[in-house]
Amino acid sequence: MAAPSVAVDNLNPKVLKCEYAVRGEIVIHAQRLQQQLQTQPGSLPFDEILYCNIGNPQSLGQQPVTFFREVLALCDHPCLLDRAETKSLFSADAISRATTILASIPGRATGAYSHSQGIKGLRDAIAAGIASRDGYPANADDIFLTDGASPGVHMMMQLLIRNEKDGILCPIPQYPLYSASIALHGGALVPYYLNESTGWGLEISDLKKQLEDARSKGIDVRALVVINPGNPTGQVLAEENQRDIVKFCKNEGLVLLADEVYQENIYVDNKKFNSFKKIARSMGYNEDDLPLVSFQSVSKGYYGECGKRGGYMEITGFSAPVREQIYKVASVNLCSNITGQILASLVMNPPKAGDASYASYKAEKDGILQSLARRAKALEDAFNNLEGITCNKTEGAMYLFPQLLLPRKAIEAAKAANKAPDAFYALRLLESTGIVVVPGSGFGQVPGTWHIRCTILPQEEKIPAIITRFKTFHESFMAAYRD
Numbered sequence: 001m002a003a004p005s006v007a008v009d010n011l012n013p014k015v016l017k018c019e020y021a022v023r024g025e026i027v028i029h030a031q032r033l034q035q036q037l038q039t040q041p042g043s044l045p046f047d048e049i050l051y052c053n054i055g056n057p058q059s060l061g062q063q064p065v066t067f068f069r070e071v072l073a074l075c076d077h078p079c080l081l082d083r084a085e086t087k088s089l090f091s092a093d094a095i096s097r098a099t100t101i102l103a104s105i106p107g108r109a110t111g112a113y114s115h116s117q118g119i120k121g122l123r124d125a126i127a128a129g130i131a132s133r134d135g136y137p138a139n140a141d142d143i144f145l146t147d148g149a150s151p152g153v154h155m156m157m158q159l160l161i162r163n164e165k166d167g168i169l170c171p172i173p174q175y176p177l178y179s180a181s182i183a184l185h186g187g188a189l190v191p192y193y194l195n196e197s198t199g200w201g202l203e204i205s206d207l208k209k210q211l212e213d214a215r216s217k218g219i220d221v222r223a224l225v226v227i228n229p230g231n232p233t234g235q236v237l238a239e240e241n242q243r244d245i246v247k248f249c250k251n252e253g254l255v256l257l258a259d260e261v262y263q264e265n266i267y268v269d270n271k272k273f274n275s276f277k278k279i280a281r282s283m284g285y286n287e288d289d290l291p292l293v294s295f296q297s298v299s300k301g302y303y304g305e306c307g308k309r310g311g312y313m314e315i316t317g318f319s320a321p322v323r324e325q326i327y328k329v330a331s332v333n334l335c336s337n338i339t340g341q342i343l344a345s346l347v348m349n350p351p352k353a354g355d356a357s358y359a360s361y362k363a364e365k366d367g368i369l370q371s372l373a374r375r376a377k378a379l380e381d382a383f384n385n386l387e388g389i390t391c392n393k394t395e396g397a398m399y400l401f402p403q404l405l406l407p408r409k410a411i412e413a414a415k416a417a418n419k420a421p422d423a424f425y426a427l428r429l430l431e432s433t434g435i436v437v438v439p440g441s442g443f444g445q446v447p448g449t450w451h452i453r454c455t456i457l458p459q460e461e462k463i464p465a466i467i468t469r470f471k472t473f474h475e476s477f478m479a480a481y482r483d
Contacts (some may be wrong), residue, residue: 017183026426027053030436046434050466052455053436055231055398057304061459065303065364067094067357068346074098075342078108092356101342110338116331118145118312119338122345126312129348134278138314144326145312145344147336149261149297152313154181155329156257156293159322160222161187167219168257169210171202172444173401173451175231175259179444190214190221193446196403199392200233202226204244211252223255224248226276229262229396232443232453234376236271236395242279246290255291256280261311262397264301267373271395277316291317298343300398302368310340310347375456375463376400382467386474398457401440404450410481422450428477433469 008016034049041047051059058064070090073080075098080086086095102108104121117123123140130138146152160166167188170178182189192210194200207224214221226245228237237245249256258276266273280290298310315326335341350365351358376394383391383402391402406421414424422439429435429452440451458466 014184014186024438024442026423026430026438027051027436029427030430030434033430033434044434045432046469049434049436050458050462051436052458052466053438053453055300055455055457056306057398057457058306060455060457062304062368062457063364064305065350065361067091067351067361068303068305068343070094070357071098071101071346072339072342075101075105075110076339078102078110091360093351094357097346101345105338110342114335114338114341116327116333116335117141117143118336118341118344122341123312125345126348129345130275130277130314133348134275134281136278136281138277142314142316143312144315144330145310145336145341147309147311147340148299148306149259149295149311149313150177151333151336152293152295152311153177153257153259154184155326156223156255156313157181157185157187158329159326160255161185164188165219167214167221169207169214169221169224169254171225171227171230171233172446173232173440173453174225174444175227176442178225188214188219190219191444194230194233194235196392196446196449199395200230200235200401202237202241202245204248207245207248221252221254223257225257225259227259228276229265229273231259231262231397232399232401232438232440234392234394234397234399234401236266236268236273238271239274239279242274242276243283246276246280246283246285250285250290255293258292258294260294261297261300263296264303264369265372265398266396267369267376268393268395273396277314287317289317296344296348298340298347301347302365302372303343303347304368305343308340308343309337310343311336312344371460372398372456375458375460378463378467379454379456382470386471387478389474394456398455400454400456401443401451402454403440404452406450407478407481407483409483410477413481420450422452425450425477426452429470429473432473432476435466435469435473 030049071094104119123143126143127138127140164186167190168182169190169192172191172193179189190210192207195203211221256276260275263273277294294314296312298308299306351361379400380391380394383389388405389402391400394400411421414421417424420441422441426437426439437452437454445451
């Protein structure tokens with residue numbers, strides 16, 4: 001009998017090398033336990049699985065923003081606009097916004113393909129939103145609408161990576177999309193370490209050292225990835241730091257890949273979000289000085305519309321022939337989904353003061369962001385009150401990334417089980433409490449340190465119970481493995 005024509009050992013080695021911890025082994029085990037809870041209630045020491053592994057707000061009970069959903073409903077079913085009762089069911093500005101959007105879609109057909117960069121009227125709205133945010137002009141032709149930010153990242157990796165000698169500078173810890181996409185496209189990840197002791201600071205001296213080290217090994221470093229606010233680390237970059245990063249990319253001839261999907265998630269008064277494009281323009285750098293790609297998504301912020309798969313990348317500083325190649329790659333995928341495109345335009349152009357929905361929109365937005373800030377603080381305090389855990393402040397994004405100072409016996413037990421110590425800890429946490437976190441080893445960390453990433457997304461009323469469960473588990477774990 002012939003051997004199977006497709007086996008793991010004859011698959012594309014780039015696929016085998018690629019890993020994505022956010023949905024890895026621990027999450028798969030959690031899904032099995034969830035099935036067990038359904039088929040055998042009461043068989044586990046907890047009654048529900050709490051997914052703190054992924055930034056998926058609505059799966060944990062966050063409600064969508066009413067204005068955004070009203071506009072989507074009207075766009076998807078335009079005949080509602082012709083009915084008299086619609087005026088009493090939908091806000092006036094949702095009706096007028098949907099009417100404007102539909103007018104920009106040929107035949108009002110939201111089920112048809114669009115231009116490969118996205119519907120022109122929606123890109124105009126996004127460009128206007130960017131200009132209003134930054135105080136510098138933006139051009140609809142620079143906007144590529146994508147199914148969430150991830151396809152944009154893949155597109156840029158596909159464009160920049162020619163072979164294993166092409167490198168991308170990435171923060172460690174990093175969101176594993178970057179390591180996965182670099183592996184899939186056959187490039188080299190060049191790490192630079194964020195400094196945990198300075199609140200996950202980005203040191204230019206370390207960037208230079210890593211760049212020179214990579215170049216000395218024959219790696220052609222093409223781009224620098226910066227995630228701001230940070231994932232999994234939750235820091236918000238200071239303006240001065242951003243200026244240094246822009247200067248560094250300009251001097252070293254690097255493309256700056258700016259992951260800015262958490263731009264609305266800022267929880268501290270002394271920091272604010274500044275886009276890298278705004279920083280570059282404020283320094284006097286224009287289109288010709290710096291190739292810059294900014295990524296935004298409808299999945300994060302206060303909107304949390306992960307399943308709608310909307311986002312965009314804004315591309316500036318590339319020549320016309322290069323832009324043609326980017327367009328060609330985008331056109332292979334035909335277009336991103338239309339619901340996501342509409343949402344991206346709404347996120348960048350929400351209701352303004354004086355609009356019919358403004359008061360309710362602002363109350364929903366502020367309610368979500370203020371609650372996230374309280375949840376972040378409660379979890380941060382809880383972690384810092386436990387023996388052997390230290391946790392930096394969450395200034396932004398949706399995660400905490402506490403360090404675990406594990407006893408030697410726990411590290412040895414992990415080795416015996418053929419697991420990284422933080423994966424061993426996360427697995428035991430899941431089996432004891434039903435809480436799902438991601439081991440730091442999935443994001444990268446300074447060798448010899450161990451972390452977990454935990455979202456701040458469970459609903460606020462569940463946070464005290466999560467803290468109690470976590471504390472009980474952690475104390476018994478530390479007692480069991482005490483040196």
